[in-house]
Amino acid sequence: MEETSLLWLLFVISLLFCTTNQVRLTVSPSSSQRFKGDFVSLSCEEDDSSAGWTLRRNTTRETRAECDEWGEQSGSSCNIHGFFSWESGVYWCESREGSTSSIINITVSGGSVILQSPVLPVMEGHDVTLHCQTKNSSKLPADFYKDGSLIRTEPTGHMTIHHVTKSDEGLYKCHISSHGESPPSWISVTEEPTTTASPPASTSHQLVFILVLHLVVFCPLFISTLLMVSLYRHRPTENHLPVSMVMTSPTQAEQGLDDDYDDVITEHQF
Ligand SMILES: *[C@@H]1O[C@H](CO)[C@@H](O)[C@H](O)[C@H]1NC(C)=O
Numbered sequence: 001m002e003e004t005s006l007l008w009l010l011f012v013i014s015l016l017f018c019t020t021n022q023v024r025l026t027v028s029p030s031s032s033q034r035f036k037g038d039f040v041s042l043s044c045e046e047d048d049s050s051a052g053w054t055l056r057r058n059t060t061r062e063t064r065a066e067c068d069e070w071g072e073q074s075g076s077s078c079n080i081h082g083f084f085s086w087e088s089g090v091y092w093c094e095s096r097e098g099s100t101s102s103i104i105n106i107t108v109s110g111g112s113v114i115l116q117s118p119v120l121p122v123m124e125g126h127d128v129t130l131h132c133q134t135k136n137s138s139k140l141p142a143d144f145y146k147d148g149s150l151i152r153t154e155p156t157g158h159m160t161i162h163h164v165t166k167s168d169e170g171l172y173k174c175h176i177s178s179h180g181e182s183p184p185s186w187i188s189v190t191e192e193p194t195t196t197a198s199p200p201a202s203t204s205h206q207l208v209f210i211l212v213l214h215l216v217v218f219c220p221l222f223i224s225t226l227l228m229v230s231l232y233r234h235r236p237t238e239n240h241l242p243v244s245m246v247m248t249s250p251t252q253a254e255q256g257l258d259d260d261y262d263d264v265i266t267e268h269q270f
Pocket residue numbers: 058063064090092103
């Protein structure tokens with residue numbers, strides 16, 4: 001009886017961990033824009049390496065192309081030595097079952113200025129710093145634009161937006177005089193921590209929610225059941241009589257708990 005409860009509990013817990021196993025796409029260096037010829041390393045990071053994630057991309061020339069078609073696979077990383085401008089596009093990790101990581105936009109600039117912005121959505125309330133730089137320098141005065149309008153001029157090329165809100169979402173670019181303009185990059189702001197998004201995400205999130213609910217509701221029940229069962233198993237059989245008397249006697253029901261604990265303590269001294 002108690003073993004089936006325990007097995008059921010373990011089953012629920014393992015199911016919970018299974019469904020929350022997610023993949024993160026990481027980019028190094030972490031920037032939404034790179035210069036033509038730059039090195040970039042991407043990897044699908046996960047808790048369970050048996051899930052078989054594949055790094056894919058859509059570029060101006062390719063659709064759903066896998067790492068071995070365009071990069072150098074090195075362990076869990078996919079490296080690109082010398083980015084081409086046409087390799088601008090979206091990059092993501094995809095499992096055999098079709099679930100995906102966050103999708104990352106990478107723009108390869110053939111010009112002389114890039115805007116370094118976060119590759120993943122920024123959490124509401126956090127600070128975000130944008131860097132405007134040339135190949136040689138990241139400390140030149142720069143103008144920053146959002147959705148086509150000049151928003152700030154920064155003497156050192158770094159612009160920090162404090163406590164971002166949904167209204168900070170938009171298309172950003174920067175300009176360094178005598179060098180030129182960066183390509184635009186979209187900055188998105190989310191309310192939640194970034195989790196993996198996929199077509200069946202809503203159903204799997206619902207499943208996780210249901211499992212958490214079940215765990216929260218049933219966990220105290222299971223623990224108390226297990227405690228009671230182990231308590232009773234340690235009792236010598238002849239001591240069952242006084243306990244059942246306490247339980248069935250309505251007048252002693254209130255003080256029954258205290259008596260129970262006294263019984264347990266004295267019994268364990270045997
Ligand atoms: C990649 O391109 C294919 C075909 O155009 C499209 O169906 C798919 O949604 C694209 N994937 C992403 C992540 O943009």
